[in-house]
Amino acid sequence: MKISRRRFIGLTGTMVGGALLGKPAKSGAEYKPKTPPDPFGCLVDLTVCVGCRKCEQACNQVNHLPSPRVSFEDPRVFEQRRRPDVGAFTVINRYYGGKRDERNQLHPTFVKVQCMHCQDPGCVSACIVGAMTKKDNGATHYNASKCIGCRYCMVACPFQIPAYEYHDPLFPRVRKCTFCYERISKEGGKPGCAAICPVESITFGKRRQILELARHKIKNDPGRYVDKIYGEHEVGGTSWLYISGDSFEKLGFLDLPTRPIPYLSETIQHGLFNYLWAPLTLFGILGAVVAVINRQQNRSSSESVQEGHQPDQDTQDTAGLQEKPDSSKREEKL
Amino acid sequence: MKVGIKQKKINMMAILMAVLVFSTLAVGFSTNGNSSADATKPAKPPKKSTHPWEARQEAAKLRSAEVVPLIKELLPETPSQRRARLGDKVPQIEDIEFSYFLLNNPILEKEEDLYGPVRFMHKKHAGMLNDCFVCHHHRSADLQAPEITRCSACHQTSFNPEVPERIGLLGAHHRQCMGCHKKWNKGPVGCTGCHPKNVPSHKELVKLTANPSPTDVTKECLRCHDVQGDEMLTSTHWLWKGPSEFTEGSEKRVDMGKATVTINNFLVHLASNWPQCTSCHAGYGWKEADFDFTDKTKIDCLICHDTTNSYKKAPLGAGMPDPDVDLFDVARNVGKPNRKTCGECHFAGGPGEPIKHGKLNPFLDFHSTSCDVHMGGLDLQCHDCHKTRNHKISGRSLALPVAEGSRTCEDCHTPVPHQGKALLNHHLNRHSEHISCTTCHNPVYAKCGPVKTFWDWSTAGDKSRRPKKDEHGNPDYMWETGEQIWQEKIKPVYAWYNGKAKRHVLGDKVNNEGVTILTEPTGDIKDPNSKIYPFKVMGGRQAADAKHNYLLVPHLAGPDGYWETLDWEKTFSLGMDAAKLPYSGQYKWVDTVMYLSLNHEVLPKQFALSCVQCHPSLRTERSCGQCHMDKRGLNFKNLAFSNIDFKFLHTREPDTQKRVQSTDYIDFKQLGYKCDPITFGGRFKQLPLGWHSVSAEKNE
Numbered sequence A: 001m002k003i004s005r006r007r008f009i010g011l012t013g014t015m016v017g018g019a020l021l022g023k024p025a026k027s028g029a030e031y032k033p034k035t036p037p038d039p040f041g042c043l044v045d046l047t048v049c050v051g052c053r054k055c056e057q058a059c060n061q062v063n064h065l066p067s068p069r070v071s072f073e074d075p076r077v078f079e080q081r082r083r084p085d086v087g088a089f090t091v092i093n094r095y096y097g098g099k100r101d102e103r104n105q106l107h108p109t110f111v112k113v114q115c116m117h118c119q120d121p122g123c124v125s126a127c128i129v130g131a132m133t134k135k136d137n138g139a140t141h142y143n144a145s146k147c148i149g150c151r152y153c154m155v156a157c158p159f160q161i162p163a164y165e166y167h168d169p170l171f172p173r174v175r176k177c178t179f180c181y182e183r184i185s186k187e188g189g190k191p192g193c194a195a196i197c198p199v200e201s202i203t204f205g206k207r208r209q210i211l212e213l214a215r216h217k218i219k220n221d222p223g224r225y226v227d228k229i230y231g232e233h234e235v236g237g238t239s240w241l242y243i244s245g246d247s248f249e250k251l252g253f254l255d256l257p258t259r260p261i262p263y264l265s266e267t268i269q270h271g272l273f274n275y276l277w278a279p280l281t282l283f284g285i286l287g288a289v290v291a292v293i294n295r296q297q298n299r300s301s302s303e304s305v306q307e308g309h310q311p312d313q314d315t316q317d318t319a320g321l322q323e324k325p326d327s328s329k330r331e332e333k334l
Numbered sequence B: 001m002k003v004g005i006k007q008k009k010i011n012m013m014a015i016l017m018a019v020l021v022f023s024t025l026a027v028g029f030s031t032n033g034n035s036s037a038d039a040t041k042p043a044k045p046p047k048k049s050t051h052p053w054e055a056r057q058e059a060a061k062l063r064s065a066e067v068v069p070l071i072k073e074l075l076p077e078t079p080s081q082r083r084a085r086l087g088d089k090v091p092q093i094e095d096i097e098f099s100y101f102l103l104n105n106p107i108l109e110k111e112e113d114l115y116g117p118v119r120f121m122h123k124k125h126a127g128m129l130n131d132c133f134v135c136h137h138h139r140s141a142d143l144q145a146p147e148i149t150r151c152s153a154c155h156q157t158s159f160n161p162e163v164p165e166r167i168g169l170l171g172a173h174h175r176q177c178m179g180c181h182k183k184w185n186k187g188p189v190g191c192t193g194c195h196p197k198n199v200p201s202h203k204e205l206v207k208l209t210a211n212p213s214p215t216d217v218t219k220e221c222l223r224c225h226d227v228q229g230d231e232m233l234t235s236t237h238w239l240w241k242g243p244s245e246f247t248e249g250s251e252k253r254v255d256m257g258k259a260t261v262t263i264n265n266f267l268v269h270l271a272s273n274w275p276q277c278t279s280c281h282a283g284y285g286w287k288e289a290d291f292d293f294t295d296k297t298k299i300d301c302l303i304c305h306d307t308t309n310s311y312k313k314a315p316l317g318a319g320m321p322d323p324d325v326d327l328f329d330v331a332r333n334v335g336k337p338n339r340k341t342c343g344e345c346h347f348a349g350g351p352g353e354p355i356k357h358g359k360l361n362p363f364l365d366f367h368s369t370s371c372d373v374h375m376g377g378l379d380l381q382c383h384d385c386h387k388t389r390n391h392k393i394s395g396r397s398l399a400l401p402v403a404e405g406s407r408t409c410e411d412c413h414t415p416v417p418h419q420g421k422a423l424l425n426h427h428l429n430r431h432s433e434h435i436s437c438t439t440c441h442n443p444v445y446a447k448c449g450p451v452k453t454f455w456d457w458s459t460a461g462d463k464s465r466r467p468k469k470d471e472h473g474n475p476d477y478m479w480e481t482g483e484q485i486w487q488e489k490i491k492p493v494y495a496w497y498n499g500k501a502k503r504h505v506l507g508d509k510v511n512n513e514g515v516t517i518l519t520e521p522t523g524d525i526k527d528p529n530s531k532i533y534p535f536k537v538m539g540g541r542q543a544a545d546a547k548h549n550y551l552l553v554p555h556l557a558g559p560d561g562y563w564e565t566l567d568w569e570k571t572f573s574l575g576m577d578a579a580k581l582p583y584s585g586q587y588k589w590v591d592t593v594m595y596l597s598l599n600h601e602v603l604p605k606q607f608a609l610s611c612v613q614c615h616p617s618l619r620t621e622r623s624c625g626q627c628h629m630d631k632r633g634l635n636f637k638n639l640a641f642s643n644i645d646f647k648f649l650h651t652r653e654p655d656t657q658k659r660v661q662s663t664d665y666i667d668f669k670q671l672g673y674k675c676d677p678i679t680f681g682g683r684f685k686q687l688p689l690g691w692h693s694v695s696a697e698k699n700e
């Protein structure tokens, strides 16, 4: 009897879970990504970048960031891998993909890291007050005056980009690359880093066009590039695109799914909140279960303790499911 | 070398003779000269020029401002197709219209102001690559358009959606330059290798109150530039001594320099004369031997980094600034050194007036190529050649042992400096293996002002003697320093030089038989590393200890110095005390000679020596045709006499009259050749037809 009851409860759980999980698949067809119609983008050609860090310097100036601890001319910073933080919205890291030059020296590849300005950003969907928004020109824009400091965006970002001014006790802000929103909103404006790059490793333009350019480059020089445009499909596509001569795994790029981050999280939330029948069903079933159990408890008091916590377990399961998108994101990040 | 020394003796004698003749001549002339004051003629800018290369920098600036229409369509062809299409019309180096560019097109948007424009030696690069199509890699689809176009005709603003595959001008320049420099492992790849770095305005950065003390300023500088302070503490501009890797026998020493053992035949030596000499020290208050060289706050940052042109040091102030200088203003306007700041000391070597070197002088700060093509015509600053890192400035001199790296013409001009396929270039490039660039390109020194070539201390002290003025208005006598010879437009002395020098230092024995040579280039006709270089030879008569046989250090300035007491005994005893060497109490006058290198005042080809000026054999009717068959319709005579012969220089510098038409410019015998190498063979090469080279003969 005991076993059959447990099975029953397990089955109920599966049913509820199944109903919830089944929902996204169905509601996915109705899922509306925030992808702007014709955004700007940047193409970083990693085979061209010389690691001069002028982009870091320009970013620093454009955004009025504090002067760096290590000067922009000091190549010793490459000894450590860095992440963008509150003092630097973009950083250059050096990788050795294994290629050697004519003089048998390992050939470095420099990788620029900054907010990718996802087409359909996780941070935007995670932000509960609308401080993060996706603009039509492609910028994922942060509005400090709306921000309540919950830092959900930081958790939601698959690239771990947003940083938080923990040092500021009064008005801490989330900080990340702005895609030079103000500058590119002007006619002919370019992001600071793209404008300064002396070798034009960064090409700025309409995403559509630079994607074409990237394809053209790879097709024209297949020996120079690996056949992949990073950011074309990753998390639903990003405004920043990369082409490279080394495989992207060797250069610290994450292997991410092609589904936008919000696709999962939002549809689940929507599944929960839009389709009210689901919780109703859930609680209905739970109520039925409790009723059955209570009836059984009345019959046999000796079994009551064991049975009593079963419903709890069930709700925990459901809660676990709700959280699942986040935890899966964390895995993807690693 | 024997021959060389003999010749030097002869030179010396010639100089002494000249002194005699000159002073005798001078006696009979005007008597109204009044000592040193007249010698300091205010530097007047030489006349404005109209010659095309003279305003080269200006012309390059104008060219760099031109914006041409964008070529949108390119002719789709491979390089070999292009060559095939052009046949023998493939462009050559001779087709180059402009050999020098300033890469400063307005298309290169300057949002940031980190660096200044690049100076691009177009012809040099063309000559090295020998293929115009490496850079000029495409042409317009319009076949009527010229075959070669400038970079900015195809590469303009970046990210132009009309030509999305085309990179902008900024990227094009950098990729082309860095790509090649990396590939060939030649030329600079770092930013400052090509660009001068711009210094941000320090107006807001410098936090000083009005009327700061000199050390206040230094402390303020060190607030951000502490590392640079440390760099200065080990620099030769601070220590006045340092590595002497180009001094023979002292290659590993680091203690030689003005501060210690260097002695010359101008004002002789630093010891006991600190406040005067150290008024050119990059520090404050080196009054005595025990100056604290570890105290960063004593560094004088402003003497090099002033941009207001108002900073100067007090004449006898041990390096302290002139009290009239507004330090607050100067400190807020610091920037990169320039010809003025370097010149503050280096155009005043001698001292006070530019009389020492031949010839670093304030004229170099005016834009005139007849003084110096680099600083005049091309507006180069000192540090453009004297590359500096960590406050260590490269460059070597014969006058001083210290060197923090060296610079040679070849660093920029390559060992094959004459570009083009013409036969003359081939011959000139062969010359570069045996003679320095300056031998031809600096045929007369002290072009833009007189320098002292002789200084006789033994005659000093006669306040009653009336100085005579020479043809340039310079006095032949000053009671402070004695008799002197001034000269302008001087033909250099030529000698073999392999980059190292022999030095006589404080305490070395003088030559009792003849002239004591204080600095001398080492080198030999048979040493393949030696080349013929031009030198200024400075003659002097100075005191030596009659018993110990070493040169004496006079204590000149100050209340107990010679210029107050006129007492040589006391002067030498105080001087030698400070120099920490015993003085026997007896002195004698000895003749000394210093060789000084002539690396500045370089002239362009229009002023350089022609073939015939050194090779008399080419003056004959058949000229080169004596050996070569004249098949190519070449006029050998024209070639050998081409453009030069000082006629042009003469039009600019009247004083060079006496040089016009002069041949036998170089005395080959004195240099160790049997005779003109054209007829007798080079130093290593045996000529056919039975002529022997000199070295072959020597070996026999």
Ligand code: SF4
Binding pocket: A114, A115, A116, A117, A118, A121, A122, A123, A124, A140, A156, A157, A158, A159, A160, A161, A162, A176
């Ligand atoms: S990279 Fe991160 S911070 Fe930038 S848009 Fe995407 S999710 Fe947002």
Ligand code: SF4
Binding pocket: A048, A049, A050, A051, A052, A053, A054, A055, A056, A092, A110, A112, A193, A196, A197, A198, A199, A200, A201, A202
């Ligand atoms: S400015 Fe350009 S070349 Fe320099 S580090 Fe940034 S992306 Fe690379």
